[in-house]
Amino acid sequence: MGDYSSEVISNIDRDYIAGFLDTGKRIDGRAFNECRNTEIELDVVAAKAEGSALVRLGDTAVIAGVKVLLGEPYGDSPDKGVMMVTAELPPLASPLFELGPPKEPAIELARVVDRGVRESEMIDTAKLCIEPGKKVYMVFADVYPLDYDGNLIDASSLAVAAALQTAKFDEYKWEDGNAVPTGKKLDLPIQNSAVEVTVSRIGRHLVIDPSLKEEMVQDCRLTIAVDKDDKLRAMQKGGGSGPLTLDEIETSMTMAVDRAQDLHKLIKETIKARKKK
Amino acid sequence: MGDYSSEVISNIDRDYIAGFLDTGKRIDGRAFNECRNTEIELDVVAAKAEGSALVRLGDTAVIAGVKVLLGEPYGDSPDKGVMMVTAELPPLASPLFELGPPKEPAIELARVVDRGVRESEMIDTAKLCIEPGKKVYMVFADVYPLDYDGNLIDASSLAVAAALQTAKFDEYKWEDGNAVPTGKKLDLPIQNSAVEVTVSRIGRHLVIDPSLKEEMVQDCRLTIAVDKDDKLRAMQKGGGSGPLTLDEIETSMTMAVDRAQDLHKLIKETIKARKKK
């Protein structure tokens, strides 16, 4: 997540990659605004999770699983369900990830992906209420990176969106003070979709969908959540403390909106293809 | 809290301060039974806390904030509310405080201040019950030292007493199995007041209200909670393992009772001045 750079990358690597960019090229041959091959595989945890998706972004792989539980609503929103994104950075996925409780990069990943879902109002939590003040559906979208070659946020955001939009869960109704299953399966109340797109600044160049090597030398990244109507729903500057000019921010927004259109299309087609099966 | 001495203070400092005391003087010029300038500022968190007070004891500053929440009573006292004091030692307030979960000095601070409030029966917890066995008011008095120049206990105890005695909170009543707000504001059911006074033993001298430098060389301290009727409500020997003779304990008690009368007066006047505003 760009926070590992000092440990691993020398100034030589930095100069090499930045110098390459000065000549208009990225080290893996992509154009500055070109993303890596992007794939969504649905229902990879079909037997246990209510929804699931595996996303590959080049060699980066992330799985998101959705669980729908019953729980009590929060005191300040008694008639709304709960939606939450969590993330771990399991040491299985990279030599850079460590054992132990989630550290800042895992927390940021979860919170940024969560913000994309929440701020786009992807799920209508008002429809996740079984009995006001008593029982609501709690939707957990949990993210597990499996192979980390850069840009976990975008891969995770896409996996979460796909998993949420294809989840099926058991309906419950309120009877005599208890939630009882009706035997019916429901879709989540999806009312929007948002995907996150990350642009890295390396030197004064902006590149989309940074690979691990690029993340390691980046000055910072800007992640932008874009919804179906091209509205910006969340932003996060992170991945280093390098500052951005207003122009760089505006350019990044434009790159993100373009990429988001492709990703929304990819989600739609993937879901359509699944229905045919 | 006198537990930092070995790390910071050399024997030379110790000899210097103790030698000064042998000549009847304290390093900041105070008499042995003289306290530092003591100020209470009320309502420093007026917009969010139910009660709050900032206490300055010389250069020591502590803030106490009171929150009143709804909760379930403890199983062994179903018709009583809950009162609890907590404390942190935030690294903001001193180079001696460390990051991380509360360690022994923070725990002792909270427990000693708590004991003063609890044992003096300052708050009538029987009046904090909304519905027996179901719902009670839970009163949290949380202490944050802001600047640590010695004697946190006394400053915290005073801040907590002042915050509790000026707190206002929303009344709830029990209706159809739910606690509902009545729109009225209540005072806490105050039935006594207690303040804590700390005396340090340095060599064979007893000094009241130790400054940080004095704490660092003290053999031990004795903290005594005194209520409005000069009754002793709690004691704690701490701040080092130096033993005390019975005479020293008795002298400390006398010093504490005298000081407590001043502090009770200060609380009273501060509250009176506030009402006039």
Added chain:
Amino acid sequence: MGDYSSEVISNIDRDYIAGFLDTGKRIDGRAFNECRNTEIELDVVAAKAEGSALVRLGDTAVIAGVKVLLGEPYGDSPDKGVMMVTAELPPLASPLFELGPPKEPAIELARVVDRGVRESEMIDTAKLCIEPGKKVYMVFADVYPLDYDGNLIDASSLAVAAALQTAKFDEYKWEDGNAVPTGKKLDLPIQNSAVEVTVSRIGRHLVIDPSLKEEMVQDCRLTIAVDKDDKLRAMQKGGGSGPLTLDEIETSMTMAVDRAQDLHKLIKETIKARKKK
């Protein structure tokens, strides 16, 4: 628990003990299938615990205490009570035990003893229900080693069995949505008994009830829970990674079944002797 070996025991000790075994002898003079002196003392925490037993296995001493609380049933078994074994390895009991939260050896001890109780269905949890879905009895059997000279599992398993089988607790009944005490005392619904027996492999020798020194040089241990009808109810290979042949496993089973018969008798007689008192 055999996991401390590398820290303490040299190869010389290992060779010495193993060489002794080659000549058919154990260092403390026991036969390979001979256990240390085994004693059960009941009701050592009579005033506070619902049941308790102290077991001595040679110089190893373990105390188990049983608490019976009220609680809510698990969602997937609303009409069953809860039974749980926990264990600590308090540093009081051995220079090998460390301060801090339970580590793997403590977790394994608790889980292996728990499995013996659970898998033998020693307690009929269906009879621990007060009101389905609302309130059940929760039985905690907590294990504290007091002196660790090897083979904690067997000592703990025996102490837990004895404590559970002699526990008395307050009966509650369900009235108007609350659990109220009836004033009557109940026995736990005991329907079986199981004890665990551990066999160590050292070199190619199998010895029962290993002492600390034997544990420290063992290749591995096999623990087997045997019930009153000589049925095997749980096994755990642990205490090192040395492999076992099928023959060794079968021999260990035979040794365990024999020993278990003695232990079942000991429990029975101890309880009988107590009733006479």
Added chain:
Amino acid sequence: MSPETKPSFLINPEGLRIDGRRTDEIRPIELKVGVIKQADGSASIRQGKTYILAAVYGPRELHPRHLTINDRAYLRCVYRMATFSVPDRKRPAPSRREREISMVIANALKPALFLEDYPRAVVDVFIQVIQADGGTRCAAINAASLALADAGIPMKTLVPAVAVGKAEGKLLVDLGDEEDKYGGGDVPMAMLGTTGEITLLQQDGSFAKEELVEAMGMGVTAMKYILELQKEALKRAYAKKVAIEGEDVDEYEDDLETDLGEAEIAGEEDE
């Protein structure tokens, strides 16, 4: 713990906000420097009802050692809210939100510092929110920036910060609590005082691209103003110190300019 109610409007018919401000008007800001005696540097900020203290310790030895960075100081920011600073009592343990904000604050401040002057050391910035009434991460940066200067940490520039946002279709500067909660978007920003480059940028809500660009422009204007307030607070603090020491105030002012000027140059070389 009062039950909160959503206000019936956030912008009144006259175009004024719930606390009477114009859409581009920031709340009253009171900045004080040197408020914690035990700290190497400190500052407090009252921005509306938001009240925050910041203390700086260091450069000093870093524990635990494995966090040490060989070629520069480690800037450790810790943003914490008092339990009583919010309507419900916050749990005492650091939340994931607090940990994320600590991280973005560190990122916001770092480009303003010459951390390479103190290899292997730590500069600690401890932030305590006493009362939270909107815009705490930006207010915290405003105060932390002053505390760093007060501690004498070599700086290229001060770092002003502000949150812009939206309510009922109008772009707003320096969101208050209700505007943050019930409005349509929140964009906390921080910038380098000298170059205007952005060092903190987050967003929630819903904005068209052009709208967000416009909002950020308003933010930059507000931050320029806040930068002046920061400079004044520093001068006041220094004047006081100097007055006590019996020296001339103006001299310091010159020094400050010079220092920041040098910093800029060094900064440019460095970026």
Added chain:
Amino acid sequence: MSPETKPSFLINPEGLRIDGRRTDEIRPIELKVGVIKQADGSASIRQGKTYILAAVYGPRELHPRHLTINDRAYLRCVYRMATFSVPDRKRPAPSRREREISMVIANALKPALFLEDYPRAVVDVFIQVIQADGGTRCAAINAASLALADAGIPMKTLVPAVAVGKAEGKLLVDLGDEEDKYGGGDVPMAMLGTTGEITLLQQDGSFAKEELVEAMGMGVTAMKYILELQKEALKRAYAKKVAIEGEDVDEYEDDLETDLGEAEIAGEEDE
């Protein structure tokens, strides 16, 4: 989170199991080697609906240092279940069960390794259960064993594993989820591929001694079959690699045999 229901039978009148298998039949197993690019070695296993990934890192420097072992590498196994891998959501923090299983897996694998080749280092085996449908600890060992080989860690042998058990009086091989939950016993086992010695053995349920001995025998037969599957998976992976590099596949096969042969001899000396 569907409410689960106990099936009305686990063995049907024809003697077949709930998923149509014979009592001594293992579930379909799909083994893949080299599935995680960032890892030094990796493998995945699908065994019925159980789906697990294993990654190996190392030998590498060990942190924290106090865990270092002077005369061999530390084999650190970490078995973790994804929150969504089970019917109810698993809490993210490692459970006591996960910690115990991590320990028994380490014990199961250790005798197959030449850890003394890498004193003071660590070999990390990270196991992630993606979907748990019975037999996860055994499936994990099957995959971890391949991941270790893929990482080039010197091995005496591969380690196949399987759970045997009982339902409605019949002994069963490779229990599925319902058979584990509603059956009468579960006996997870692992063995050294070369010697057949048992490196993992646990049991629950209720067995007469003779019955358990018989069940273990069935387990050994199944593990021999699984060992062949593991070898094939390795060959496939190597073939692919070699094909890419343009070399001959058979050569590797010889090498593997030789390596394992040597390992056996060394292993015997060593035990």
Added chain:
Amino acid sequence: MSPETKPSFLINPEGLRIDGRRTDEIRPIELKVGVIKQADGSASIRQGKTYILAAVYGPRELHPRHLTINDRAYLRCVYRMATFSVPDRKRPAPSRREREISMVIANALKPALFLEDYPRAVVDVFIQVIQADGGTRCAAINAASLALADAGIPMKTLVPAVAVGKAEGKLLVDLGDEEDKYGGGDVPMAMLGTTGEITLLQQDGSFAKEELVEAMGMGVTAMKYILELQKEALKRAYAKKVAIEGEDVDEYEDDLETDLGEAEIAGEEDE
């Protein structure tokens, strides 16, 4: 977990307490030395129904190292209650109460020890409350003091401890559980056996100053008696040891006196 009920009186009309004691009478105390074989020193105490074990390990190397004190040994006291030692089940994790009590016990014992004899080492005092029926911190000190002596840690003196208190207007010595819970005050104390100086002092309840002074006086009398019990327990233990070794018991007694005498002198120089 029986529902507790407050007794109808704590002092009966004859002036006797709920368990038949006079107001100045301590509960029966049984002290045993050398009860834990693995420990360097150990002791148990039964005081009424309170039952506690104490074990001492050390002086030994201290981990973690950063706790090391250069000019003396670190006395680490850990007071822990068994989950089943109290009416409700205590949670297994150390409570804030346990941590505070550990600290005051360390302070109570330290002045009796020559910790400067073992710079950089640790002396561990582990205390396990098996059954808590009032006065556990004082009983723990009584036992810990013996365990330290049993471990051969150089001591200036033994440390007896007792809680005094008040119920229904009467001052009481050695409070039992109900007297602590339903009485009007609790004053745990410990003192140096040789000088009578107070090393532990806490109080709750409500006392006039004079009343508290009187109560402390009663405590000192009781502690003098407990000190004799401690000495006898040590002698018994030594006698047993010596008898086993075939030596003369009286000799030890002389040695003990001499040792404690020397300790006193050293102690005075030292304080």
